[in-house]
Amino acid sequence: MSADALRRKVSEALDGAGGLDAPEHATLRAELTADEDSAEWARDAAKLDALLRGWPTPERGEDFFAALAARIDERVAADKGAAGPDLTSPPFFDDADARAAKLATQAGKGVEGLRALDAKRAAFSLDQLSELGGAAPPPAPAKGPSAVAPKGVAKTETPVAPAAPVVSSRRADESVPKDSGPIAQVSKSETMRAAAATSSVSASEETEEDVPVDVDTVAAVPALASSAEPAHPNTTRQAAEAPAITPPAPRAAVAPTPIRIDPRPPAPLRDDRVSLPSFRPPIAPLRPLAQDAPSTSSRRGWVVGAVAVLAAALVGVAVFVSGGSEQDAPASATAVATTAPAPAVAAASPSEVAAAPSQVAPPPAASPVAPPTAAAPVAPESASTGVAGAARTGAPGGIVSEARPSQARGAARRVRGDTDDLGESSGGGGAPSRPASPAAASAPAPRAAPAADPESDEPLPETPDRAAVLSAMGSVRAAVAACAAGRGGVVTVRVTFAGSTGRVTTAVIEGAFAGTAEGSCMARAIRAARVPRFAQPTASVSFPFQI
Amino acid sequence: MPADAQIDRGEEAELLTRARGGDAVAFGRLVRAHQRRVYACAIHVLADAAEAEDAVQETFLRAHRALAKFDGRAEFSTWLYRICMNVSLNILRKRRRAATTDIADPRLPEPVADPSQGDTDPRRATEAVRLYAKLAAAIDTLSPSLRTTLILVCIEGVSQKDAAETLGCPEGTIAWRIHEARARLLGVLGEELSAEIAEVAAASRRRPT
Numbered sequence: 001m002s003a004d005a006l007r008r009k010v011s012e013a014l015d016g017a018g019g020l021d022a023p024e025h026a027t028l029r030a031e032l033t034a035d036e037d038s039a040e041w042a043r044d045a046a047k048l049d050a051l052l053r054g055w056p057t058p059e060r061g062e063d064f065f066a067a068l069a070a071r072i073d074e075r076v077a078a079d080k081g082a083a084g085p086d087l088t089s090p091p092f093f094d095d096a097d098a099r100a101a102k103l104a105t106q107a108g109k110g111v112e113g114l115r116a117l118d119a120k121r122a123a124f125s126l127d128q129l130s131e132l133g134g135a136a137p138p139p140a141p142a143k144g145p146s147a148v149a150p151k152g153v154a155k156t157e158t159p160v161a162p163a164a165p166v167v168s169s170r171r172a173d174e175s176v177p178k179d180s181g182p183i184a185q186v187s188k189s190e191t192m193r194a195a196a197a198t199s200s201v202s203a204s205e206e207t208e209e210d211v212p213v214d215v216d217t218v219a220a221v222p223a224l225a226s227s228a229e230p231a232h233p234n235t236t237r238q239a240a241e242a243p244a245i246t247p248p249a250p251r252a253a254v255a256p257t258p259i260r261i262d263p264r265p266p267a268p269l270r271d272d273r274v275s276l277p278s279f280r281p282p283i284a285p286l287r288p289l290a291q292d293a294p295s296t297s298s299r300r301g302w303v304v305g306a307v308a309v310l311a312a313a314l315v316g317v318a319v320f321v322s323g324g325s326e327q328d329a330p331a332s333a334t335a336v337a338t339t340a341p342a343p344a345v346a347a348a349s350p351s352e353v354a355a356a357p358s359q360v361a362p363p364p365a366a367s368p369v370a371p372p373t374a375a376a377p378v379a380p381e382s383a384s385t386g387v388a389g390a391a392r393t394g395a396p397g398g399i400v401s402e403a404r405p406s407q408a409r410g411a412a413r414r415v416r417g418d419t420d421d422l423g424e425s426s427g428g429g430g431a432p433s434r435p436a437s438p439a440a441a442s443a444p445a446p447r448a449a450p451a452a453d454p455e456s457d458e459p460l461p462e463t464p465d466r467a468a469v470l471s472a473m474g475s476v477r478a479a480v481a482a483c484a485a486g487r488g489g490v491v492t493v494r495v496t497f498a499g500s501t502g503r504v505t506t507a508v509i510e511g512a513f514a515g516t517a518e519g520s521c522m523a524r525a526i527r528a529a530r531v532p533r534f535a536q537p538t539a540s541v542s543f544p545f546q547i
Numbered sequence: 548m549p550a551d552a553q554i555d556r557g558e559e560a561e562l563l564t565r566a567r568g569g570d571a572v573a574f575g576r577l578v579r580a581h582q583r584r585v586y587a588c589a590i591h592v593l594a595d596a597a598e599a600e601d602a603v604q605e606t607f608l609r610a611h612r613a614l615a616k617f618d619g620r621a622e623f624s625t626w627l628y629r630i631c632m633n634v635s636l637n638i639l640r641k642r643r644r645a646a647t648t649d650i651a652d653p654r655l656p657e658p659v660a661d662p663s664q665g666d667t668d669p670r671r672a673t674e675a676v677r678l679y680a681k682l683a684a685a686i687d688t689l690s691p692s693l694r695t696t697l698i699l700v701c702i703e704g705v706s707q708k709d710a711a712e713t714l715g716c717p718e719g720t721i722a723w724r725i726h727e728a729r730a731r732l733l734g735v736l737g738e739e740l741s742a743e744i745a746e747v748a749a750a751s752r753r754r755p756t
Contacts, residue, residue, distance in 0.1 A: 012726075045733060069578050072608070073575050076608060087609050087613075087637075088626065088633075104719075506651050
């Protein structure tokens with residue numbers, strides 16, 4: 001018996017009644033005598049169990065629990081039955097350990113168990129694919145031609161979506177077991193959505209609500225999607241960096257396509273402009289992920305697929321033909337429009353300066369608050385919105401009147417991001433509202449965020465100073481006093497602040513109000529106190545409130 | 548433990564029936580009977596006294612709202628553990644974004660010798676606190692699935708069957724997680740589990756059941 005198997009048996013014995021010393025484990029004990037390492041492991045595991053089972057968690061007093069129960073009674077009585085997520089289903093875990101446990105459990109059932117697991121995955125995969133594409137896909141080999149292609153070949157294949165549908169579906173199933181009840185169903189859709197999303201930020205926002213999902217679900221999904229298939233390094237990079245370059249049509253394109261063999265050595269940074277569609281041979285026609293409505297028949301799906309294949313083939317041929325002559329060009333027009341905002345700024349700025357010189361307003365040098373004239377306040381804003389407008393409309397120098405940069409979309413959003421920085425840097429302290437020359441205009445604007453945070457440049461104090469603590473406590477004094485419900489006295493509170501945030505992490509009420517509902521209310525009120533950030537991980541203070 | 552915190556199964560079933568009918572007093576009895584266990588579970592998952600208190604309140608509030616869904620096939624405490632785990636994991640998820648840390652771990656015992664429990668050596672009490680601090684830190688490194696399973700089974704003493712019911716997985720999965728958690732904790736603690744420290748463990752107080 002291997003050491004691992006022996007240790008597993010030790011664990012089983014420890015979990016049972018009587019532990020390792022139970023009479024039925026005599027054989028196991030004899031086996032342990034022959035394996036000194038496992039015997040030591042068993043002794044340590046038994047000690048660990050003793051530590052865990054005898055964990056002396058500090059007991060809270062009866063007053064504390066009486067107050068807690070009273071508070072619960074109050075909340076239950078005041079509860080209007082507000083609609084919220086159902087938390088009575090089992091929690092769902094999507095960490096690697098949960099998956100490994102599931103696999104181990106299935107493996108414990110023998111080959112049939114593993115087959116069942118695999119069959120379940122396949123079924124889920126097919127379900128998801130039929131939802132996406134409307135037609136049940138034929139059995140498909142997992143790897144496309146690129147998996148076995150020589151190095152020079154792989155460079156020409158560019159994934160067209162951040163996450164390939166087949167791989168994402170299968171991986172999503174691995175992370176979301178199908179038998180996990182309604183919670184898994186919710187998480188499954190979230191997982192699929194997250195796998196299809198181009199940004200993990202949006203995925204995490206979708207799971208912001210209180211739902212019984214695992215804390216690692218959102219973080220795990222993009223990693224799985226990106227690592228699901230071994231790929232050429234360039235293709236991985238492209239999938240992460242250039243989702244906007246590829247048109248939506250190729251996501252539906254699925255047909256065996258001859259792979260272009262480039263005899264020249266690979267040029268890693270030039271691959272972005274080769275926007276060939278994805279050529280995943282055996283997959284059934286899939287519609288873009290944005291179209292969630294299921295199709296009515298498989299025939300329709302095939303028709304759509306055929307049209308998409310034709311369109312993709314045309315695009316591919318066009319790129320193929322033009323690619324040879326443009327191979328050494330800096331970048332395609334599409335790539336410039338979507339990935340490089342700086343040229344757009346450069347194109348916009350000179351004409352703006354020439355066409356609208358009146359907008360170059362003199363800086364408000366004398367007074368920090370400029371008088372409400374017509375031209376002066378507009379100038380800094382127009383510097384940014386004008387460029388953003390140019391990016392939106394494609395017209396160089398186009399000045400738009402809308403002043404809300406948050407309304408910009410798509411590629412223009414990236415341009416706006418830079419121009420907002422320009423606007424911020426020019427709008428505050430009398431700096432010129434726009435660069436004096438086109439060259440200066442085309443230069444990337446420095447990010448103002450670090451400089452705008454004075455705390456990032458100054459060394460943090462080791463601990464919050466006395467004045468800061470007094471101020472923080474003073475800010476919550478009224479709330480604390482309100483909790484006393486007419487009772488008076490001195491309430492001493494032990495407060496712990498986190499250095500990284502300045503927030504209260506722990507507030508312990510001591511004295512007459514300890515363990516009472518009033519004390520709980522006070523602790524809650526004190527948690528609103530804030531001090532400036534400091535260097536130490538935490539700092540604790542005892543503060544007396546005179547009520 | 549006060550008298551109202553102890554109820555037998557028959558009384559619990561009766562209280563549940565009354566609570567489903569809107570009897571607040573009956574639900575209050577259920578709260579008083581189970582809040583200690585729920586609190587202990589929450590404090591081991593969250594390692595924060597205030598958050599654990601919030602989690603207990605939220606657990607019973609959610610339980611009250613969903614009382615009609617409790618069909619009685621599982622133990623009421625198992626059902627409460629499940630809600631508590633969901634609430635606690637949600638709190639953990641939000642706290643992770645805030646990235647706050649709490650150095651005053653409420654899971655740890657006070658470093659004071661307790662003669663009533665047979666402890667008369669302050670040094671040993673301090674050693675015990677140090678050891679449990681390391682153990683708590685090691686537990687915090689476990690994944691949520693391993694940690695919650697370990698807390699339920701090894702610390703709270705929930706049977707593997709009930710833990711499987713609480714966490715919605717087969718008993719084999721629970722056993723695997725316990726084994727895996729043990730192996731990882733042993734890997735982290737290493738030499739800490741010396742004979743002397745084992746004595747501390749043996750002398751440490753037993754959780755009242």
